[in-house]
Amino acid sequence: MKKTKAILIGAGDRGARAYAPYANNYPHELEFVAVAELNKERREAFASNHALTDDQCYASWEAMLRDNIDAEVAFVCTLDREHYKPTIAAIENGYHVLLEKPMSPDPEECISMVETAKRHQKLLTICHVLRYTPFWQTIKKIIDDGDIGDIVSIQLNENVEIMHMSHSFVRGNWNNSDESSPMILQKSCHDMDILMYLMNQRCKHVSSFGSLMHFKESNAPEGGPLRCLDGCPIENECPFHAGRYYLGEGKGWAKKFTSDHSREGIIHALNTTDYGKCVYRSDNNVVDHQVVNLEFENSATATFSMCGFTREQTRIVQIMGTKGEIRGKMDENEISVFDFLTKHETVTHLNQPQSGHGGGDEAIVRDFLREVRSDQGDDSKSSAAVSLESHLLAFAAEASRRNSGKVIDIDSYFNRKAEA
Numbered sequence: 001m002k003k004t005k006a007i008l009i010g011a012g013d014r015g016a017r018a019y020a021p022y023a024n025n026y027p028h029e030l031e032f033v034a035v036a037e038l039n040k041e042r043r044e045a046f047a048s049n050h051a052l053t054d055d056q057c058y059a060s061w062e063a064m065l066r067d068n069i070d071a072e073v074a075f076v077c078t079l080d081r082e083h084y085k086p087t088i089a090a091i092e093n094g095y096h097v098l099l100e101k102p103m104s105p106d107p108e109e110c111i112s113m114v115e116t117a118k119r120h121q122k123l124l125t126i127c128h129v130l131r132y133t134p135f136w137q138t139i140k141k142i143i144d145d146g147d148i149g150d151i152v153s154i155q156l157n158e159n160v161e162i163m164h165m166s167h168s169f170v171r172g173n174w175n176n177s178d179e180s181s182p183m184i185l186q187k188s189c190h191d192m193d194i195l196m197y198l199m200n201q202r203c204k205h206v207s208s209f210g211s212l213m214h215f216k217e218s219n220a221p222e223g224g225p226l227r228c229l230d231g232c233p234i235e236n237e238c239p240f241h242a243g244r245y246y247l248g249e250g251k252g253w254a255k256k257f258t259s260d261h262s263r264e265g266i267i268h269a270l271n272t273t274d275y276g277k278c279v280y281r282s283d284n285n286v287v288d289h290q291v292v293n294l295e296f297e298n299s300a301t302a303t304f305s306m307c308g309f310t311r312e313q314t315r316i317v318q319i320m321g322t323k324g325e326i327r328g329k330m331d332e333n334e335i336s337v338f339d340f341l342t343k344h345e346t347v348t349h350l351n352q353p354q355s356g357h358g359g360g361d362e363a364i365v366r367d368f369l370r371e372v373r374s375d376q377g378d379d380s381k382s383s384a385a386v387s388l389e390s391h392l393l394a395f396a397a398e399a400s401r402r403n404s405g406k407v408i409d410i411d412s413y414f415n416r417k418a419e420a
């Protein structure tokens with residue numbers, strides 16, 4: 001097998017920790033030959049993990065692309081609003097691209113990426129990692145084998161988990177849609193994508209409700225400080241107290257905002273970064289709960305609910321077909337299929353995968369590299385063209401939510417001709 005050479009743009013949590021370890025684990029398949037990362041510490045850590053010399057390390061992707069590095073693929077793992085330009089430039093420079101989701105917070109940019117990849121005949125795969133997990137692939141196969149007949153309706157719940165909500169979407173990188181993306185795109189584009197994947201139908205109509213109900217200034221404790229460590233009067237009653245959480249059970253999350261994992265290092269970060277702020281005063285505006293209703297071309301329906309107020313981080317699905325029903329719980333890797341005729345229930349417990357996102361983080365890299373090696377110009381399982389459909393759904397859902405739940409006709413909203 002020919003080893004694929006890669007460059008990485010953005011050696012943050014996803015670039016360095018979710019995808020790059022593939023090159024360490026399978027060095028005969030993948031080798032990183034250059035990295036562009038703004039943060040010196042992260043850049044140096046990546047260089048050391050992947051044996052890169054100084055001249056293979058860049059502080060910006062522009063400088064790296066100017067050097068026309070000999071490689072087949074580029075991993076683009078910067079934050080949401082820094083996806084478009086490096087992706088377009090990488091494609092134009094002749095690389096196949098694996099791009100983190102969401103493609104972009106701007107629908108026009110998403111469309112332009114699809115067109116650019118097509119024009120240059122390059123693979124552009126979006127990291128909708130759930131598609132690559134044994135859990136969702138098993139469910140998809142049960143549906144495609146006809147075991148539950150035609151799908152009539154799907155219910156999908158995304159349980160964000162309360163501390164994950166507070167870390168990522170109240171204090172963290174994705175708390176403000178003006179700087180990143182709205183929650184339905186940022187977090188739940190995975191779910192829009194999975195619904196499209198399972199349903200295998202065009203979506204016609206969408207409506208949505210949701211809001212930021214809890215994590216806002218009006219719920220802040222009276223007389224409480226901006227930072228939890230500055231003497232919060234409700235420290236012992238607040239589950240979100242930054243000191244208690246990040247110095248205790250949330251130590252793992254603290255690794256995402258400080259490389260000094262000592263007690264002193266975490267305290268310093270809590271005094272200087274947004275992760276030490278009161279959850280009720282965090283400049284956040286993304287919703288903490290949202291529901292979406294969808295109607296598909298064949299009149300099947302789906303309902304989706306994202307909620308931050310849950311005890312575990314998981315997805316729960318119920319798929320109702322004309323011949324039977326599927327129920328699944330992703331964190332337990334358990335899938336049940338009930339047959340209406342025989343009244344027989346088959347319960348499958350899949351192995352717990354090793355890599356993140358139910359095994360999806362490793363599987364998407366493996367699949368992408370296979371596609372690069374055998375590229376015939378076909379679309380990948382999670383190509384930009386396929387992903388565009390679910391991104392448009394997310395944009396439409398957000399438009400509906402902002403418009404008091406108005407029903408959006410997808411084709412007319414995006415000015416597209418419905419296919420005959």
Ligand SMILES: NC(=O)c1ccc[n+]([C@@H]2O[C@H](COP(=O)([O-])OP(=O)(O)OC[C@H]3O[C@@H](n4cnc5c(N)ncnc54)[C@H](O)[C@@H]3O)[C@@H](O)[C@H]2O)c1
Pocket residue numbers: 009010011012013014015036037038039042059060061077078079080082100101102127128129173186357
């Ligand atoms: N597929 C998934 O399930 C999943 C999960 C979490 C996050 N994400 C997505 O992954 C992306 C990255 O998230 P993250 O958690 O790794 O963020 P991060 O902040 O840890 O990493 C981003 C990195 O990009 C670097 N960077 C920014 N601008 C740059 C530039 N011009 N040139 C070079 N480097 C630059 C930053 O310094 C940072 O290290 C986001 O878009 C996020 O939505 C996807």
